[in-house]
Amino acid sequence: xxxxxxxxxxxxxxxxxxxxxxxxxxxxxxxxxxxxxxxxxxxxxxxxxxxxxxxxxxxxxxxxxxxxxxxxxxxxxxxxxxxxxxxxxxxxxxxxxxxxxxxxxxxxxxxxxxxxxxxxxxxxxxxxxxxxxxxxxxxxxxxxxxxxxxxxxxxxxxxxxxxxxxxxxxxxxxxxxxxxxxxxxxxxxxxxxxxxxxxxxxxxxxxxxxxxxxxxxxxxxxxxxxxxxxxxxxxxxxxxxxxxxxxxxxxxxxxxxxxxxxxxxxxxxx
Amino acid sequence: xxxxxxxxxxxxxxxxxxxxxxxxxxxxxxxxxxxxxxxxxxxxxxxxxxxxxxxxxxxxxxxxxxxxxxxxxxxxxxxxxxxxxxxxxxxxxxxxxxxxxxxxxxxxxxxxxxxxxxxxxxxxxxxxxxxxxxxxxxxxxxxxxxxxxxxxxxxxxxxxxxxxxxxxxxxxxxxxxxxxxxxxxxxxxxxxxxxxxxxxxxxxxxxxxxxxxxxxxxxxxxxxxxxxxxxxxxxxxxxxxxxxxxxxxxxxxxxxxxxx
Amino acid sequence: xxxxxxxxxxxxxxxxxxxxxxxxxxxxxxxxxxxxxxxxxxxxxxxxxxxxxxxxxxxxxxxxxxxxxxxxxxxxxxxxxxxxxxxxxxxxxxxxxxxxxxxxxxxxxxxxxxxxxxxxxxxxxxxxxxxxxxxxxxxxxxxxxxxxxxxx
Numbered sequence: 279x280x281x282x283x284x285x286x287x288x289x290x291x292x293x294x295x296x297x298x299x300x301x302x303x304x305x306x307x308x309x310x311x312x313x314x315x316x317x318x319x320x321x322x323x324x325x326x327x328x329x330x331x332x333x334x335x336x337x338x339x340x341x342x343x344x345x346x347x348x349x350x351x352x353x354x355x356x357x358x359x360x361x362x363x364x365x366x367x368x369x370x371x372x373x374x375x376x377x378x379x380x381x382x383x384x385x386x387x388x389x390x391x392x393x394x395x396x397x398x399x400x401x402x403x404x405x406x407x408x409x410x411x412x413x414x415x416x417x418x419x420x421x422x423x424x425x426x427x428x429x430x431x432x433x434x435x436x437x438x439x440x441x442x443x444x445x446x447x448x449x450x451x452x453x454x455x456x457x458x459x460x461x462x463x464x465x466x467x468x469x470x471x472x473x474x475x476x477x478x479x480x481x482x483x484x485x486x487x488x489x490x491x492x493x494x495x496x497x498x499x500x501x502x503x504x505x506x507x508x509x510x511x512x513x514x515x516x517x518x519x520x521x522x523x524x525x526x527x528x529x530x531x532x533x534x535x536x537x538x539x540x541x542x543x544x545x546x547x548x
Numbered sequence: 549x550x551x552x553x554x555x556x557x558x559x560x561x562x563x564x565x566x567x568x569x570x571x572x573x574x575x576x577x578x579x580x581x582x583x584x585x586x587x588x589x590x591x592x593x594x595x596x597x598x599x600x601x602x603x604x605x606x607x608x609x610x611x612x613x614x615x616x617x618x619x620x621x622x623x624x625x626x627x628x629x630x631x632x633x634x635x636x637x638x639x640x641x642x643x644x645x646x647x648x649x650x651x652x653x654x655x656x657x658x659x660x661x662x663x664x665x666x667x668x669x670x671x672x673x674x675x676x677x678x679x680x681x682x683x684x685x686x687x688x689x690x691x692x693x694x695x696x697x698x699x700x701x702x703x704x705x706x707x708x709x710x711x712x713x714x715x716x717x718x719x720x721x722x723x724x725x726x727x728x729x730x731x732x733x734x735x736x737x738x739x740x741x742x743x744x745x746x747x748x749x750x751x752x753x754x755x756x757x758x759x760x761x762x763x764x765x766x767x768x769x770x771x772x773x774x775x776x777x778x779x780x781x782x783x784x785x786x787x788x789x790x791x792x793x794x795x796x797x798x799x800x801x802x803x804x805x806x807x808x
Numbered sequence: 809x810x811x812x813x814x815x816x817x818x819x820x821x822x823x824x825x826x827x828x829x830x831x832x833x834x835x836x837x838x839x840x841x842x843x844x845x846x847x848x849x850x851x852x853x854x855x856x857x858x859x860x861x862x863x864x865x866x867x868x869x870x871x872x873x874x875x876x877x878x879x880x881x882x883x884x885x886x887x888x889x890x891x892x893x894x895x896x897x898x899x900x901x902x903x904x905x906x907x908x909x910x911x912x913x914x915x916x917x918x919x920x921x922x923x924x925x926x927x928x929x930x931x932x933x934x935x936x937x938x939x940x941x942x943x944x945x946x947x948x949x950x951x952x953x954x955x956x957x958x959x960x
Binding site: 330333335359360362363365366367369370371372373374375376386387390391432435 | 674678
């Protein structure tokens with residue numbers, strides 16, 4: 279079955295630049311519904327920016343970002359906020375509200391967007407915390423959590439409203455192997471259990487490929503390869519191979535552009 | 549030389565742009581999207597952080613400044629044999645000038661810098677972005693209550709500063725230097741006018757409160773979200789708000805008391 | 809619970825502010841709620857008011873009985889006209905009372921001293937004190953003194 283038969287997010291010919299630097303140049307990405315889509319690429323290729331563009335926090339210079347029928351850059355504030363209720367985002371740092379307990383952090387989206395009674399909110403929050411294995415930590419403050427735990431709490435908060443789309447911004451960076459395994463497991467399991475669409479932005483190849491259904495590889499503002507993880511490992515492109523196998527030198531050079539070393543050394547300091 | 553002029557021009561332009569952004573921030577968080585009811589608990593929380601926690605420093609400085617004024621005023625006035633006027637001197641200089649200005653400066657250092665650092669850190673740790681993704685306007689949730697808290701607490705702190713200062717002056721003048729209590733208070737009451745002096749002082753403090761909080765909140769919201777950026781923003785808050793307070797004080801004084 | 813401490817703190821701040829404002833109004837600026845409305849107005853013309861200003865006190869035998877509310881120039885007589893408000897309970901100033909601009913101490917402020925006369929009838933709201941004595945202007949005094957010396 280073609281993974282791209284049912285599309286939830288469709289980015290068409292989108293360009294974005296910051297100052298004079300072009301981050302995305304006429305990029306097109308389609309995200310299948312209910313699947314785990316990974317967007318991979320070397321650091322500094324604007325993967326996080328892509329998530330912000332989808333979330334409507336940034337506006338592209340041109341092109342469309344369609345969430346089903348809505349073109350996100352064209353939405354007014356009110357519609358944008360409505361669209362965001364359908365999205366959950368897990369930030370790189372977790373971004374827990376430091377002045378609230380773990381419980382209140384997870385309850386926050388529910389309190390803002392629903393009229394549920396306190397009892398119902400309590401039940402939902404405890405269920406979400408149970409799903410990430412941190413029901414026992416409900417009373418702690420974010421400063422008392424380890425990095426991995428903070429990220430799991432943030433995940434519980436991101437899925438509090440049962441969103442259609444969950445976006446993960448570098449979920450595996452800076453985690454020890456155990457926490458990493460827990461997160462990989464969680465993302466996969468939650469995706470299956472709740473049936474939402476997951477978008478993972480990452481450069482951790484092994485973990486990401488292990489759970490992704492479809493992968494986009496982004497570099498230099500373009501998609502350089504796409505396909506299922508199996509398809510990607512057979513792609514015949516030096517750039518893709520370098521990234522997938524983690525080779526130090528290749529199309530992405532080890533050296534930052536510089537004049538010849540001998541010349542530089544022999545040059546007299548002014 | 550041309551380079552220097554270019555840098556000057558660049559700086560001026562970026563300042564102007566920042567000013568524009570600050571104005572936008574103010575407008576958006578206060579005028580365009582008011583949410584008075586959901587804001588109330590947040591406002592209480594901020595009033596506590598901004599107002600109540602500044603109380604100690606305000607009371608202590610107010611007391612000492614009043615005492616110094618009493619002492620200095622006495623040594624000068626005693627030469628002219630009019631040491632009874634020390635009461636009116638202490639009260640007038642406090643109510644008109646020192647209370648609003650010193651309170652605003654202390655407030656900038658105590659609460660303004662904390663506001664900037666807090667908001668900057670929220671930005672750096674992506675809490676603001678996260679609020680936005682949850683579908684909550686950070687201007688409404690984070691900026692507006694802090695702004696109102698500063699706006700409300702400044703006049704209150706100023707009035708407290710004045711009263712504690714006068715009381716400090718009275719302790720020095722009446723209890724230690726032995727000025728007759730009746731003439732101390734009578735002179736003061738006769739020369740301090742409620743509308744002219746007290747209300748004008750309060751108006752000043754309201755203006756200062758708005759400006760200092762505005763600068764603090766904006767610098768935090770607009771900072772570069774790194775540890776260096778936050779430290780620079782905090783410094784800028786204290787420097788800019790102190791300069792703004794002193795400059796505005798001159799303008800307000802000229803409008804209120806100088807017959808310009 | 810944390811919210812409660814905060815609310816108490818803020819309540820305390822508000823209360824302290826209100827109390828401070830009242831102290832400022834009543835104790836420091838001497839704003840008295842009682843004498844705001846009361847009092848009757850009388851007028852007096854002076855050749856020269858010296859350094860007299862509005863809100864200067866009006867006293868009888870050194871005891872304050874009212875204050876100067878306005879000073880303006882009378883365009884008809886080309887002299888200063890002073891409007892003063894006298895406390896309601898001081899209703900025994902006779903129509904032939906005299907008003908005098910005095911100075912408290914050598915460098916003190918100027919005030920109006922009222923000396924009552926012998927007439928049966930008393931001053932009412934809007935009445936005018938006829939008998940006035942201007943402020944002592946030091947330059948005039950010195951001038952007169954020198955003039956007298958020369959003419960001797």
